[in-house]
Amino acid sequence: AAGVIQSPRHLIKEKRETATLKCYPIPRHDTVYWYQQGPGQDPQFLISFYEKMQSDKGSIPDRFSAQQFSDYHSELNMSSLELGDSALYFCASSLQGVQPQHFGDGTRLSIL
Amino acid sequence: AQTVTQSQPEMSVQEAETVTLSCTYDTSESDYYLFWYKQPPSRQMILVIRQEAYKQQNATENRFSVNFQKAAKSFSLKISDSQLGDAAMYFCAYEDFGNEKLTFGTGTRLTIIP
Numbered sequence: 001a002a003g004v005i006q007s008p009r010h011l012i013k014e015k016r017e018t019a020t021l022k023c024y025p026i027p028r029h030d031t032v033y034w035y036q037q038g039p040g041q042d043p044q045f046l047i048s049f050y051e052k053m054q055s056d057k058g059s060i061p062d063r064f065s066a067q068q069f070s071d072y073h074s075e076l077n078m079s080s081l082e083l084g085d086s087a088l089y090f091c092a093s094s095l096q097g098v099q100p101q102h103f104g105d106g107t108r109l110s111i112l
Numbered sequence: 113a114q115t116v117t118q119s120q121p122e123m124s125v126q127e128a129e130t131v132t133l134s135c136t137y138d139t140s141e142s143d144y145y146l147f148w149y150k151q152p153p154s155r156q157m158i159l160v161i162r163q164e165a166y167k168q169q170n171a172t173e174n175r176f177s178v179n180f181q182k183a184a185k186s187f188s189l190k191i192s193d194s195q196l197g198d199a200a201m202y203f204c205a206y207e208d209f210g211n212e213k214l215t216f217g218t219g220t221r222l223t224i225i226p
Contacts, residue, residue, distance in 0.1 A: 033213065042203055042216035043157070056213050088155055094212065099145055101214065103157035 002026055004093050004104035012110045013081050021076040021107045025093030031055070032074040033101060034066060035090040043090060049074055050096055078109075086111045114139045116206050118217035125194045126225045132179075133189045133220045135204030143209035146180065146187045151219075152200040160202070163187065165209075191222075199224045 005024040013019050025032050031050045035043040045058035049068035060066075063081075068074045078085060088108050092101040115138045125131035137146070148160040163171045163180050170178050175192045191198055204217040 031212065035214070042218050043214070045213040045215070048213060056211065058213060090157060092157075092214075096212075099207070100147060100159050100162050101212070102159075103149075105154075105156055108155075 004091055004102055006089075006091050006104035006107050008107060009105065010108050010110075012112060014112050015081055015083065017081050019078045019081060019109060021078070021089050021091075021109070023074045023076070023091030023093075023104060025072050025074070025091075026102055029093035029095050029102075030072060031094045031096050032068055032072070033092040033094075034060075034074070034076050035092065037088040037090065037106075038084075039087070046076070081111050083111050085109060114141075114144075114206050114208065114215050116204050116215050116217035118204055118220050120220045121218070122221045122223070124223040124225055125191075127194055127196060129194055130190060130192045131194055131222065133191075133202050133204075133222065135187045135189070135217055137185050137187065137204070137206050137217075139185070139206065139208075141208055145207040145209065146178075147205040147207070147214070148176070148178070148187075148189045149203045149205055149216075150198075150200045151203060157203075161189065194224050196224050196226065198222060 033048040034046040037043040046060040048056045052068045066076045088106045090106045092103045094101045144165045146163045150158045179188045201219045205214045
């Protein structure tokens with residue numbers, strides 16, 4: 001069965017650079033979630049989208065923005081990167097109201 | 113805000129034995145979901161088991177079962193016949209009905225002793 005696809009798998013950036021992470025949900029899933037997992041920490045909810053509209057917002061820095069496109073894929077845009085942004089970024093998808101969320105394999109972002 | 117607490121940072125169990133991981137949560141809601149996720153060294157997030165709060169019957173998935181005590185806000189995971197492949201970080205997670213973001217506990221690292 002098709003799973004959630006995230007790209008790239010690994011990304012290395014320097015401070016103050018920008019990064020774009022992509023997420024392709026499971027076909028027919030209409031809801032996308034982004035989570036950030038710092039080293040040795042639990043995943044923290046960043047933001048979610050339902051039918052291309054932002055549905056909820058968590059602890060997402062103002063330097064980050066995200067959107068969901070007409071084909072339901074989503075992109076997380078990160079600017080003015082800081083060392084503390086180094087983390088594993090997960091995308092998950094679901095069909096609204098249907099559990100559970102299905103996670104992608106994550107994008108590991110390293111800031112030098 | 114909802115909180116999830118896992119009080120056991122690390123646990124270990126002999127292969128083929130049974131182990132129980134603890135999780136408590138705090139919420140004022142009556143309808144919600146609870147999950148256990150497994151994160152092996154590959155860092156994938158793998159759903160192990162889920163429980164709907166309105167269901168009194170404890171969920172079971174093969175060797176994995178839960179003890180859901182709604183009044184006590186407790187949600188423990190029992191792994192029977194532990195296998196080497198069960199070694200991972202286990203996260204307990206909470207989700208409000210109708211508000212679908214997951215709130216995770218801090219995790220329990222499970223080691224399987226051969």
